[in-house]
Amino acid sequence: MSNVYVTDIGSRNLAPHRAAEAGARLNEDWLAVILGLTIFVLALAALVHVDLIGWVVSTSVWSNFGQALGPVSKTYASLGGFDALLATYAALTIVLSAAAAALKTDVKRFALAFTAVFWIAYASWIVGNFANFAAVTPAEQQKFGISWSLKLTNEGAYIFALIVGLVIANFLPRFAEAIKDAVRPELYIKIAIVILGGFFAVTAAGKLSFAGSILLRGVAAIVEAYLIYWAVVYFIARKWFGFSREWSAPLAAGISICGISAAIAIGGSIRARPIVPALVSSLVLVFAVIEVLILPFVAQTWLAHEPLVAGAWMGLAVKTDGAAVAAGGITESLILAKNAAEGIHYQPGWILGTAAAIKVFIDIFIGVWAFVLGYIWTNHINVTPDADKAKLKEIWQRFPKFIIGFVITFVVGLYLALGTPADVAKNVPAAIGEANTFRVIFFILTFFSIGVLSNFKALWREGFGKLAAVYLVSLFGFVIWVGLLISWIFFNGITPPLAS
Amino acid sequence: VDFLQRHHATARELTRRQSTIQKNLEIEMSQFTDSDLRQELRDELRSATVEPLLPIEKKLIAWSLGIGLTLLVVLAVINHLYPPGS
Numbered sequence: 359m360s361n362v363y364v365t366d367i368g369s370r371n372l373a374p375h376r377a378a379e380a381g382a383r384l385n386e387d388w389l390a391v392i393l394g395l396t397i398f399v400l401a402l403a404a405l406v407h408v409d410l411i412g413w414v415v416s417t418s419v420w421s422n423f424g425q426a427l428g429p430v431s432k433t434y435a436s437l438g439g440f441d442a443l444l445a446t447y448a449a450l451t452i453v454l455s456a457a458a459a460a461l462k463t464d465v466k467r468f469a470l471a472f473t474a475v476f477w478i479a480y481a482s483w484i485v486g487n488f489a490n491f492a493a494v495t496p497a498e499q500q501k502f503g504i505s506w507s508l509k510l511t512n513e514g515a516y517i518f519a520l521i522v523g524l525v526i527a528n529f530l531p532r533f534a535e536a537i538k539d540a541v542r543p544e545l546y547i548k549i550a551i552v553i554l555g556g557f558f559a560v561t562a563a564g565k566l567s568f569a570g571s572i573l574l575r576g577v578a579a580i581v582e583a584y585l586i587y588w589a590v591v592y593f594i595a596r597k598w599f600g601f602s603r604e605w606s607a608p609l610a611a612g613i614s615i616c617g618i619s620a621a622i623a624i625g626g627s628i629r630a631r632p633i634v635p636a637l638v639s640s641l642v643l644v645f646a647v648i649e650v651l652i653l654p655f656v657a658q659t660w661l662a663h664e665p666l667v668a669g670a671w672m673g674l675a676v677k678t679d680g681a682a683v684a685a686g687g688i689t690e691s692l693i694l695a696k697n698a699a700e701g702i703h704y705q706p707g708w709i710l711g712t713a714a715a716i717k718v719f720i721d722i723f724i725g726v727w728a729f730v731l732g733y734i735w736t737n738h739i740n741v742t743p744d745a746d747k748a749k750l751k752e753i754w755q756r757f758p759k760f761i762i763g764f765v766i767t768f769v770v771g772l773y774l775a776l777g778t779p780a781d782v783a784k785n786v787p788a789a790i791g792e793a794n795t796f797r798v799i800f801f802i803l804t805f806f807s808i809g810v811l812s813n814f815k816a817l818w819r820e821g822f823g824k825l826a827a828v829y830l831v832s833l834f835g836f837v838i839w840v841g842l843l844i845s846w847i848f849f850n851g852i853t854p855p856l857a858s
Numbered sequence: 859v860d861f862l863q864r865h866h867a868t869a870r871e872l873t874r875r876q877s878t879i880q881k882n883l884e885i886e887m888s889q890f891t892d893s894d895l896r897q898e899l900r901d902e903l904r905s906a907t908v909e910p911l912l913p914i915e916k917k918l919i920a921w922s923l924g925i926g927l928t929l930l931v932v933l934a935v936i937n938h939l940y941p942p943g944s
Binding site for chain 2: 571575577578581582584585586588589590592593596597600601602603605633637734738739822824825844847848851852
C-alpha cells in the first residue's frame with residue numbers, strides 16, 4: 359500500500375487546508391462551536407438593551423438597488439446598507455482570520471481569499487434577491503412594480519451563490535485554486551448550525567410538545583441511515599460493482615450517512631488509506647450539488663402540502679451537512695411561498711428545523727458506527743495487532759463536536775424563551791434574529807464554497823466513473839426514494855403551526 | 859551572501875529567489891505525486907480482483923437490515939399510536 363495522505367488529493371479539490379492544520383490544537387468543529395457561541399452570546403446582549411451586532415447586513419427583495427441592503431437592527435439604521443455590508447465584511451474577516459490563525463493557516467492568504475469569497479458570494483445573494491427572481495406573491499409583484507417573477511423566494515438566492523461557485527470551479531480553475539484557503543463549506547455550515555440551535559429553540563418554544571415529537575421522529579432517520587442505507591449501499595458496492603472492502607465501506611458511509619465527515623470517519627475506523635475517503639468525498643460534493651439544485655424544487659412541486667415530509671426528506675436524502683441543511687432552507691422558502699400564494703401562512707423555521715434536526719441526529723452517531731465497523735474490521739476482517747485495534751475512545755474522537763454548540767444554543771434559547779420573565783422573553787426572538795442574520799450569511803458562504811469545490815470533471819475522469827456509478831445507482835435508485843418513503847411514513851399529515 | 863552583490867542580499871532577493879524555486883519545486887512534486895497517485899488508483903480500481911463477501915460481512919449486512927427494518931416497524935407503530943398534535 360502506498361503511503362498517501364488526504365492532502366495529496368485534496369490539494370486539487372477537497373481539503374487544501376489539512377496539511378498545515380494537522381498540528382493545530384483546535385479543529386474546525388471546535389472553532390465552529392466557539393464562533394457560533396460568540397455570535398449567539400453577542401446577540402443575547404440585546405436582552406439587556408445593548409445591541410452589539412445589530413449592524414450586520416441584511417438583504418431584502420429589491421427592485422431599486424438602494425433598498426436592497428440595510429443593517430438588521432433599527433438601532434443602526436443611520437449606518438446605511440453599504441456601510442453595514444462593509445462592517446459585516448470587516449468583522450467576519452477579522453474573526454475568521456483569527457480562526458485561520460488558530461488552524462495554523464497562512465492568515466494573509468486566508469484574508470485575501472476570504473475577501474474574494476465574501477464579496478462574490480454576497481454579490482450573488484444580492485442578485486438572487488432581485489424582485490424578478492425572488493418576489494413570490496402577486497401582492498409582492500405589485501409592490502415592486504413588476505409583471506413577472508421566477509418566484510424563487512429570497513432564500514432561493516442561495517442557488518445563485520452555488521451556481522457562481524460552480525462556474526468558478528469548472529471554468530476558472532486557477533481562480534478557484536487561488537481562493538481555496540477560504541473555501542471552507544464545512545466550517546461555515548457548522549458555525550451556521552450552532553447558531554441555528556438558538557433559532558430553532560425560539561421557533562419550538564411556542565409548540566414544545568410538537569417540537570419534541572418531531573425530534574423523536576429523528577430516531578427513525580438514524581435507523582434508516584446507519585442500519586438500512588449503509589448495509590444496502592455496501593452490498594451494492596461489493597456485490598454488484600466488485601469494489602474492495604476498503605473502498606466499499608467509506609463509499610457506503612458517504613452515500614448513506616452524511617457525506618464527507620462520515621466517509622472520513624469510517625475510512626479512518628477501518629484503517630483505509632486516507633486517499634480513499636478523500637476521493638469519495640469529492641464525489642459526495644458533486645452529487646450533493648446536483649441534489650440541492652433538484653430536490654427542493656421537486657419538494658415544492660409535490661410536497662407543498664406536506665411541509666415536514668419535505669424537510670425530513672432533505673435531511674435524509676441530501677448528503678453533507680452543508681448541502682442538507684441549506685437544502686432545507688431553500689425548501690422551506692419555496693414551500694412557504696407556494697402555500698402563502700394559496701392563502702396558507704405557515705410559521706417559518708419548522709421545515710428548516712426538521713431538516714437540521716434529522717441531520718444532527720444522524721451526525722451524533724457517526725462515532726458509534728465508526729467504532730462498530732472499526733471493531734469488526736480490526737478483529738475479524740483485517741485482523742490487526744492489539745495496539746491498532748478499534749478503541750472505545752474513538753467514539754468521542756470522531757464525535758462531531760459542533761453538535762455540542764447546537765445543543766447549547768438550543769437549550770439556552772429554550773430557557774430564555776420559556777424560563778425568563780415575560781419582559782425578557784418577549785425580546786428573545788429579536789435578539790436571536792440578529793444572530794440568525796449571521797446564520798444566513800454563513801449559509802451563503804457555504805453554498806458558494808460547495809460550488810467552488812464541485813469540479814464536475816472528476817465525474818468523467820477515467821477509472822473513477824465506476825465510483826460515480828455506485829453513487830448514482832445508490833443515491834437516485836435507492837437512497838432518495840427510501841428517504842422519501844420513511845419521511846412520508848413518519849411526517850405525513852403533520853403540518854407546521856400557522857403564523858399568527 | 860559573500861559572493862552576491864550587496865544590493866541583492868539587502869533587498870532579500872536571495873531569500874525570494876530561493877523560496878520561488880522551492881515553491882516551484884513543491885508544485886512540480888505535488889503534481890507528480892498527484893498524477894502518479896491518480897494513475898495508481900485508476901489502475902487499482904480497474905484491475906482489482908473481486909474480494910468475495912466474507913461470512914462476517916454477510917452477517918453485518920443481514921443484522922443491520924434485520925435490526926433496522928424491525929426498529930422502523932416498531933417506530934412506525936409508535937408513530938401511529940401517538941401522533942403529534944399540530
